[in-house]
Amino acid sequence: MKCFKRILSAALAVIICAGLLAVPAAAKASDDFFGGDVSPVILIHGNTQSDVYLYEDDNVTLKPDADGNPLKGWPPTIDIASVVTQVAAPLLFSILLQRDFGLTKALKSTIRGAFPLLMMDENGIPVHNMRVVSYADADGKPLSLAECSTEMRDAANAHFHLEERDPRIGDDKVYYFAYDSFGNNAFNTKALAEYIKAVSKKHGGSKVSLLPISLGGTLMNSLLHDYYDEVVPLLRNVVYVVPAADGTSIVGDIYTRQLGVDNQNLYHDMFPSLVPGWMGDLISIALRIFPKKVLHGVLDAALDVLVGEILYRNTTMWSLVPAEYYETARDMWLKGDANAAVRAQTDHYYEAQKNSRANIQRMRADGVRVYDVCNYDVPLYSIAGSYTKYNADSVIQLSSTSLGAASGYVGVPLPEDYKAENPQCTNPDHRHMSPDGIVDASTGALPDQTWFFKGGWHDHTPSNDLAMRLIMRLVTSGKYETIYSMEAWPQFNNSRESRALRADLLPLAESVDPATLSAADAKELAAAIDEAKAVLAKTIGVPGEYEHAQDRVTAILVKLGLREAEKTDYLAVFLDPVFSFLNDALYKGFGARGFLDPFWVKQ
Numbered sequence: 370m371k372c373f374k375r376i377l378s379a380a381l382a383v384i385i386c387a388g389l390l391a392v393p394a395a396a397k398a399s400d401d402f403f404g405g406d407v408s409p410v411i412l413i414h415g416n417t418q419s420d421v422y423l424y425e426d427d428n429v430t431l432k433p434d435a436d437g438n439p440l441k442g443w444p445p446t447i448d449i450a451s452v453v454t455q456v457a458a459p460l461l462f463s464i465l466l467q468r469d470f471g472l473t474k475a476l477k478s479t480i481r482g483a484f485p486l487l488m489m490d491e492n493g494i495p496v497h498n499m500r501v502v503s504y505a506d507a508d509g510k511p512l513s514l515a516e517c518s519t520e521m522r523d524a525a526n527a528h529f530h531l532e533e534r535d536p537r538i539g540d541d542k543v544y545y546f547a548y549d550s551f552g553n554n555a556f557n558t559k560a561l562a563e564y565i566k567a568v569s570k571k572h573g574g575s576k577v578s579l580l581p582i583s584l585g586g587t588l589m590n591s592l593l594h595d596y597y598d599e600v601v602p603l604l605r606n607v608v609y610v611v612p613a614a615d616g617t618s619i620v621g622d623i624y625t626r627q628l629g630v631d632n633q634n635l636y637h638d639m640f641p642s643l644v645p646g647w648m649g650d651l652i653s654i655a656l657r658i659f660p661k662k663v664l665h666g667v668l669d670a671a672l673d674v675l676v677g678e679i680l681y682r683n684t685t686m687w688s689l690v691p692a693e694y695y696e697t698a699r700d701m702w703l704k705g706d707a708n709a710a711v712r713a714q715t716d717h718y719y720e721a722q723k724n725s726r727a728n729i730q731r732m733r734a735d736g737v738r739v740y741d742v743c744n745y746d747v748p749l750y751s752i753a754g755s756y757t758k759y760n761a762d763s764v765i766q767l768s769s770t771s772l773g774a775a776s777g778y779v780g781v782p783l784p785e786d787y788k789a790e791n792p793q794c795t796n797p798d799h800r801h802m803s804p805d806g807i808v809d810a811s812t813g814a815l816p817d818q819t820w821f822f823k824g825g826w827h828d829h830t831p832s833n834d835l836a837m838r839l840i841m842r843l844v845t846s847g848k849y850e851t852i853y854s855m856e857a858w859p860q861f862n863n864s865r866e867s868r869a870l871r872a873d874l875l876p877l878a879e880s881v882d883p884a885t886l887s888a889a890d891a892k893e894l895a896a897a898i899d900e901a902k903a904v905l906a907k908t909i910g911v912p913g914e915y916e917h918a919q920d921r922v923t924a925i926l927v928k929l930g931l932r933e934a935e936k937t938d939y940l941a942v943f944l945d946p947v948f949s950f951l952n953d954a955l956y957k958g959f960g961a962r963g964f965l966d967p968f969w970v971k972q
Contacts, residue, residue: 415583587613594721632961744825782806
């Protein structure tokens, strides 16, 4: 079951592009750092980071599922027993008969049954009475985290990790804009504009700072396009964090029917990349029990239902389609008079998307301090056809999250002829070319205000304390920072996932009374703590440093009986190489075909 959940979550993350991000810890600031004032900060979350429930017509009573639990838009409520009952027989007979024996029909029915609450009408409005849990009072006035219930505050903290901030950035200054990630883009944008105005009014007309993350970057496109004059005069700092400013090619591939099902990927690479270890290789092998034609038919059927019946009228999901894909995708799914209203809305967003860069520059010219923080050098999830094309952070391509930076593929420097044609990029005074030669920041919208973290995964950003500390510093700064004014924070840095060390291991180690230990253990504990603190105090990531510090703290905690030693998975030790070998051998021997596909038929 655990493996099934991993496969499902990975696939859905690819399809719908979840963006989990956090607000960072901040180093102690100087007295004048905030410019004499700490403006309210509005967090604009990523995908599926709000609770959205199905309500009765009275808009008060939550509708329950079969077990009495409130029905949520995401994650979907899936009755595993019903799915097995529905799919088992067609699956078995399709394998035995080596042809589609009602399998695609059963799969379509299963997908329809899993996502009914995501359905939209002909105007792009949810068919069902879905309502988001808003961080506002009964009159719609925004509530700071200090004014929210413990449950709501905990929910915000779970997504943004707000526990480690400068103490002057209290909960009374932090707001969480909650919206339906599967709702209507225009509705969400209008709600955001009203929320910004209300927060500013609540604080006596104070300017506010925004932290749009991942999917929140698409809302910024719409906000600047549709509400510029109303909102921009109220803004102080805007920090984009791994924004989907130009969507994600994963969604673009899905909406243009370009899944990563080329021969080698489908039959060899895809599942080992999504499910590490022997289980990923086993899934690749197991796919061969189906004829290739049936397997592709199943994938096509799933896509037809997921997009063609469920997501095709979802304007928020359409905002994740990159501009270069949009017209092709629109012509596939939004033809005819029945889709005219939705098409008009997606066309409108397309214009906002194309004008995003110009609107950002206009916003800067009007005095708003704008920054961007992104990751690079991680491939896209391989279910997308473009996974071999873009440098990315696993979910969104770098050209989108960096607002236009150029790059080579993962681990591949830009070619010499590119550098020759862009001589400024080789000028060390500009610092726009990454030390590894992979990224040229000078082509982005904010070359002097964009920071890059190598090896950072999209949904792991909350664990990267370097990025988090930088982000909070930028969103609260009282002056316009640049890569030149912040010497401690280089434009190109290494990602490090040190949250476990910072938030768990180190506090536990510091809670130990050395007087209760032997002299040797007390000495090692102190040394491990000192090393961890020294590493975490740095603002430049050095590969291997925090891992060593974390391992050292873990080792002494294990010795003291405060942590269990990591157990060796002997089954994995044996099975990993066995199934990896079998997967390799089968691809070389069988190629891209099922076990019973005839060898004389070209695959």
